[in-house]
Amino acid sequence: MAMTIAEVSERFELSQDTLRYYERIGLIPRVNRTKSGIRSYTEEDCKWVEFVKCMRGAGLSIEVLVEYVELFLRGDETAESRKELLIEQRDLLQSRTEEMLRTLQRLNDKIDRYEQTIGRKEKTLKRLD
Amino acid sequence: MAMTIAEVSERFELSQDTLRYYERIGLIPRVNRTKSGIRSYTEEDCKWVEFVKCMRGAGLSIEVLVEYVELFLRGDETAESRKELLIEQRDLLQSRTEEMLRTLQRLNDKIDRYEQTIGRKEKTLKRLD
DNA sequence: ACTTGACTTGGAGTTCGCTCCAGAGAGTAC
DNA sequence: GTACTCTCTGGAGCGAACTCCAAGTCAAGT
Structure with missing residues (x-):
């Protein structure tokens, strides 16, 4: 064990x-x-x-x-303080997570735009062939 | 400006x-x-x-x-590499975010359990009055 | 002309979170 | 018994990302 x-x-x-x-x-x-x-x-x-x-x-x-x-x-008499500490950290973690989700969305949008731009470029090149 | x-x-x-x-x-x-x-x-x-x-x-x-x-x-000829870099970072960010969401859930569960425990204790104390 | 205050550079210092190392002490294998 | 391996401790070292500082420049105000 x-x-x-x-x-x-x-x-x-x-x-x-x-x-x-x-x-x-x-x-x-x-x-x-x-x-x-x-x-x-x-x-x-x-x-x-x-x-x-x-x-x-x-x-x-x-x-x-x-x-x-x-x-x-x-020991037990600190349960309330521990709970408060956890809540504080949970709130912090939550806002960091939300920030990351927003940035994730932004990155995805940026990638989409790259896809479109590169796509257009390829089309143009093909047309030139 | x-x-x-x-x-x-x-x-x-x-x-x-x-x-x-x-x-x-x-x-x-x-x-x-x-x-x-x-x-x-x-x-x-x-x-x-x-x-x-x-x-x-x-x-x-x-x-x-x-x-x-x-x-x-x-310049423009690096667009493809930039896109790949962004995708890589997006994927990394996504898994970190998912990990954080799981931990967030865990913290919330833990806080709930604290709430219950403390709640029970208060009840017990009241009963003793 | 001179003081004041914002700005410059290059480099040193700081904080966080490990990571590595030297020297020593046990337990096992032969 | 001695070689080998694992573990111990205390302390030094390291990489990332700032943060601070000294010495100097410049423009504006009085």
């Missing part, structure tokens, strides 16, 4: 360095070690890794995720 | 340093200067600034935008 850093690295496609870095800065709670000091990831640890990978992938900052973990570790 | 860097900075909410930086690295074509060496932005220059701001805002890399500008400056 418990996994080594090599296995977790493989499983989530994050480098061992990144996993150690994430733990060092508190982006995931501290992982337990064997008596000889080697990390032994539980399924719970893996859930944190997966969560953080997902949130980082969407662009949430390390800073805010560290804060989330800190709140989590302080 | 022509604008100073201060006006362009104001108009697009980009610092003067950023505008100069963008020009220096070729993210926008070179802006003409007055005889005394001061930048004088035409409406055309402003369109580039706006385009770049939009694309950077969606996360396109500086590197790829510089390449786009270079191709543009080489």
Whole structure:
């Protein structure tokens, strides 16, 4: 059940360095070690890794995720703060996503215009043949 | 019609340093200067600034935008390459956007669960009164 | 003529988020 | 026991994208 850093690295496609870095800065709670000091990831640890990978992938900052973990570790009485933090980040993510959708549309329009322009050019060339 | 860097900075909410930086690295074509060496932005220059701001805002890399500008400056025969570059970036942007939409959904679910948990807690507290 | 303020350039400095490395300590294989 | 492999820690290094700074130029106002 418990996994080594090599296995977790493989499983989530994050480098061992990144996993150690994430733990060092508190982006995931501290992982337990064997008596000889080697990390032994539980399924719970893996859930944190997966969560953080997902949130980082969407662009949430390390800073805010560290804060989330800190709140989590302080226990139940921080549930409200955690919820507020999540709402704030959700709103940020939403507006960034909306901006990206608009830009996506713009890129598609631009590509369409390129298609038309190049299409016209080809026609012209054919006519010249 | 022509604008100073201060006006362009104001108009697009980009610092003067950023505008100069963008020009220096070729993210926008070179802006003409007055005889005394001061930048004088035409409406055309402003369109580039706006385009770049939009694309950077969606996360396109500086590197790829510089390449786009270079191709543009080489003229009509690069239209096809420019189109391909745009398609590539469009596809990248699309998958990033999709990832963000999935994460957005996940965040919303998580917030919902927080709402329920906190709701239950409040009820319990009330019952204890 | 001189001060003020906006602008110039080239280059150094900063922040974020990793990524790499050196040196050391275990566990396994022979 | 010694070679090999995996892992550890603390710290240095790196690339991207700005951001700041020093020293100098120029135009306008008084």
